[in-house]
Each structure stands twice: as C-alpha cells, then as structure tokens.
Amino acid sequence: MSVPIIKSPRAMRQWTFEQRCAGRTVGLVPTMGGLHEGHASLMRESVSCNDVSVLSIFVNPAQFAPHEDFDRYPRTFEADLALAEGIGIDAVYAPTSSSMYGQDFASYLTVERVQDGLCGGSRPHFFRGVATVVTKLFNAVLPHRAYFGQKDAQQCAVIKRMVRDLDFDIEVVELPIVRDADGLALSSRNQYLSSAERLEALNLSKALARGLELMQRGERDIRRIEEAVRAELADLDIDYVAVVDADSIEPLAVAQGNVLLAAAAHVGATRLIDNVKYTFPESAADGFPRADSRKREYAISAK
Numbered sequence: 001m002s003v004p005i006i007k008s009p010r011a012m013r014q015w016t017f018e019q020r021c022a023g024r025t026v027g028l029v030p031t032m033g034g035l036h037e038g039h040a041s042l043m044r045e046s047v048s049c050n051d052v053s054v055l056s057i058f059v060n061p062a063q064f065a066p067h068e069d070f071d072r073y074p075r076t077f078e079a080d081l082a083l084a085e086g087i088g089i090d091a092v093y094a095p096t097s098s099s100m101y102g103q104d105f106a107s108y109l110t111v112e113r114v115q116d117g118l119c120g121g122s123r124p125h126f127f128r129g130v131a132t133v134v135t136k137l138f139n140a141v142l143p144h145r146a147y148f149g150q151k152d153a154q155q156c157a158v159i160k161r162m163v164r165d166l167d168f169d170i171e172v173v174e175l176p177i178v179r180d181a182d183g184l185a186l187s188s189r190n191q192y193l194s195s196a197e198r199l200e201a202l203n204l205s206k207a208l209a210r211g212l213e214l215m216q217r218g219e220r221d222i223r224r225i226e227e228a229v230r231a232e233l234a235d236l237d238i239d240y241v242a243v244v245d246a247d248s249i250e251p252l253a254v255a256q257g258n259v260l261l262a263a264a265a266h267v268g269a270t271r272l273i274d275n276v277k278y279t280f281p282e283s284a285a286d287g288f289p290r291a292d293s294r295k296r297e298y299a300i301s302a303k
C-alpha cells in the first residue's frame, strides 16, 4: 500500500487524532523536500523511536527573502516519496500553500535573541518564517517527537527555545550532521554547485575541523579560533564565522561550556552553512574546582 499524502491541516489533525486514540506515538520529520541522506537519518530515527512517523514536505515561502532561491529550491516530490516509503514513513504531510498561508495571513512568531546573530544577521526574515511554519506543522501533526538536523544548529536552538517558552508538549530531537565521505555537509542546496564549486565548498568543513582541533587542544580565545577558521576560508566569500553559546546562540567572552562554532559562506551563487559543536571540560576558569585542586584538598584533609 502506498503512503497517504495529506494536504490540509484539518485532514492531518484527523489522521493524528486516530493514531493518538489508538495509543500510538507520533514522530514528525519536517522538511522542504529535496531529500538526501541527512533527511533519511532523521526519518530512520523517527521510525525506530515512534509507533508512526510523518514526513512533512513544504517549501515555506515565509523563510525566503524576495531575492533568495524560493523558485529554484529543489522540488523532487516523487523521489522524496519513494525514499520515505522505503524507510517506513506512515504519512506524508504536503500542505498546499493556500492551506498554510491564507490571503489575510498576519500572525508570525519570533524567538528573540536566539534568532538574532549568525544566519539571523544576514537573513533577518529567516527564523521568523521557520518558527511560524514549524508552529503550524506542530499544530497540524501534533507529534510527540520532532526531528531536526544539527547542520541547521541555530534553527534547532530557535525551535527548542520556542517549544520550551510556549509549552509545546513535544520532544525536539537534534541529530548529527551527515557528511559526504570528503567531509561536505549534506544540503539540498549542494545540488546547485558545479564540480569546481563543490571542491571549493570543502574548505568550509576543513576550516571548521581546524577550529575544532584548536578547541580540543584547549584554545579558549574566541578571536584566535575565529581567525584560524577565517584564514582557512580565505578563498571563499565569508558571511560569518562565529563561536557562540550552543544553546542561547549568544556571544561568549571566552570559549567555555557547550560551544557552537558555525560558519556561512557563498560559493559562487550558493550560500552554504556548516558547524561543529564542542563541550569544554570544566576548569577553574569556569568557576569549577580542577580535578588536581580536589586532589590537593583531599591530601590536606587526610593529614
């Protein structure tokens, strides 16, 4: 039997209502289509952790500025459907534009501060569109769990904060970035790259790996980490390189705790993003006792 394709919020809620009444847990994988192995990893996780799983496919006009690639964005519905079916997705929610944004649509959601830096700096419309559409998807699908990829780390932070602040009873699951064998983070927009541009794009993951290496060696000076990454990206048109707190996306005075090192750059006409996360070990600099200072205290009190 082929997977049902549901086209309106009302029909979607009816489907979920029946699943919930039967005592089944519902997982949601929100996407804009153009699916790749990164999306497949989210779908597999949802299928293995929930009784039923919904894939949503909707190219959301509210998260594109007029000069961006809304018209060009990959639309590969039949291939997406085949991939979802093969993984065991139980329903595809593919709402029409008119059922999502009626003529008089006027209600948008903003997640203050978390949405401001990084991608929010160069795409000021973006997170308002994402938060609004994800809220609408949540309200239609009513999932127990929703799955997002770390490649869009700021998007994950925005959605987690929104879920927390607005009391959505949904677990947000963030899964690791899926990369090609040479390190390039998978993205629907990689399809835009020529083979020469694809080679250039590899600098992004290489530069972030350099930044990660520095942090792993104990570098906590944010300017030095960012400069090292920028140096590796010298041939690209850099949008930003930033080390921020991984949860709040706010700037840090010094690298500590859970850190997100993120970068965005233009390769030809294509804007790509990538990131790495790192958790610094606790140290005296963070206000925690060092392991060796605890040892000394013990030695003194043992006397």
Ligand code: PAF
Pocket: 030, 031, 032, 058, 060, 063, 130, 133, 134, 152, 155
């Ligand atoms: O990550 C995406 O594909 C989109 O931003 C999302 C979350 C489906 C909202 O349109």
